[in-house]
Amino acid sequence: xxxxxxxxxxxxxxxxxxxxxxxxxxxxxxxxxxxxxxxxxxxxxxxxxxxxxxxxxxxxxxxxxxxxxxxxxxxxxxxxxxxxx
Amino acid sequence: xxxxxxxxxxxxxxxxxxxxxxxxxxxxxxxxxxxxxxxxxxxxxxxxxxxxxxxxxxxxxxxxxxxxxxxxxxxxxxxxxxxxxxxxxxxxxxxxxxxxxxxxxxxxxxxxxxxxxxxxxxxxxxxxxxxxxxxxxxxxxxxxxxxxxxxx
Numbered sequence: 187x188x189x190x191x192x193x194x195x196x197x198x199x200x201x202x203x204x205x206x207x208x209x210x211x212x213x214x215x216x217x218x219x220x221x222x223x224x225x226x227x228x229x230x231x232x233x234x235x236x237x238x239x240x241x242x243x244x245x246x247x248x249x250x251x252x253x254x255x256x257x258x259x260x261x262x263x264x265x266x267x268x269x270x271x
Numbered sequence: 272x273x274x275x276x277x278x279x280x281x282x283x284x285x286x287x288x289x290x291x292x293x294x295x296x297x298x299x300x301x302x303x304x305x306x307x308x309x310x311x312x313x314x315x316x317x318x319x320x321x322x323x324x325x326x327x328x329x330x331x332x333x334x335x336x337x338x339x340x341x342x343x344x345x346x347x348x349x350x351x352x353x354x355x356x357x358x359x360x361x362x363x364x365x366x367x368x369x370x371x372x373x374x375x376x377x378x379x380x381x382x383x384x385x386x387x388x389x390x391x392x393x394x395x396x397x398x399x400x401x402x403x404x405x406x407x408x409x410x411x412x413x414x415x416x417x418x419x420x421x422x423x
Binding site: 192194195196244247248249263265266267268269270271 | 322323325327331332364365388390392394395396410415
């Protein structure tokens with residue numbers, strides 16, 4: 187499955203890119219699987235996602251829990267806790 | 272049910288114009304509460320804030336929060352505007368306006384929207400230090416989660 191990943195704030199800075207299309211292996215089922223998979227792609231991903239519990243994820247622009255399946259996702263946003271307002 | 276007015280923009284907003292737009296032609300509004308969030312200079316340590324957002328999701332999430340507030344507090348109108356980009360100390364960042372027949376619903380509605388906006392709308396603040404050094408991303412506060420959770 188190919189999915190568009192978009193990164194924000196310090197996740198974007200640490201990974202070093204704003205977005206990318208990624209082909210995911212079938213073993214990546216949940217949001218948590220995706221975060222684990224990404225950390226295997228290189229030091230910059232490991233650095234950005236070394237504390238996965240603080241990382242927030244949105245599937246098709248809606249907040250998603252880490253145990254949610256990513257099936258059907260066109261766009262997955264990965265970012266730190268929000269600090270707007 | 273009325274739909275919230277949501278905008279995400281780099282430019283400033285005009286508080287009075289937004290209140291007028293929300294109440295124009297209405298005779299059932301008895302209370303309007305507004306909240307404006309501004310950029311502080313942190314006792315001179317900060318020269319600017321850089322506001323990053325997730326385009327599309329920011330608007331969608333603010334709309335979802337606005338709908339929840341209208342439904343929960345029976346608001347007659349709700350406007351939420353959030354700026355992005357570089358914002359200097361003293362400038363506006365965010366505006367929430369809640370209109371209701373009575374004051375309690377308007378106060379609660381505006382408060383609710385701000386509590387959820389801070390914790391679920393995809394915006395991030397980066398500090399620019401007054402000494403020219405590259406600042407840090409502002410860390411999320413537990414107090415903001417606590418403020419949100421009191422509405423559950």
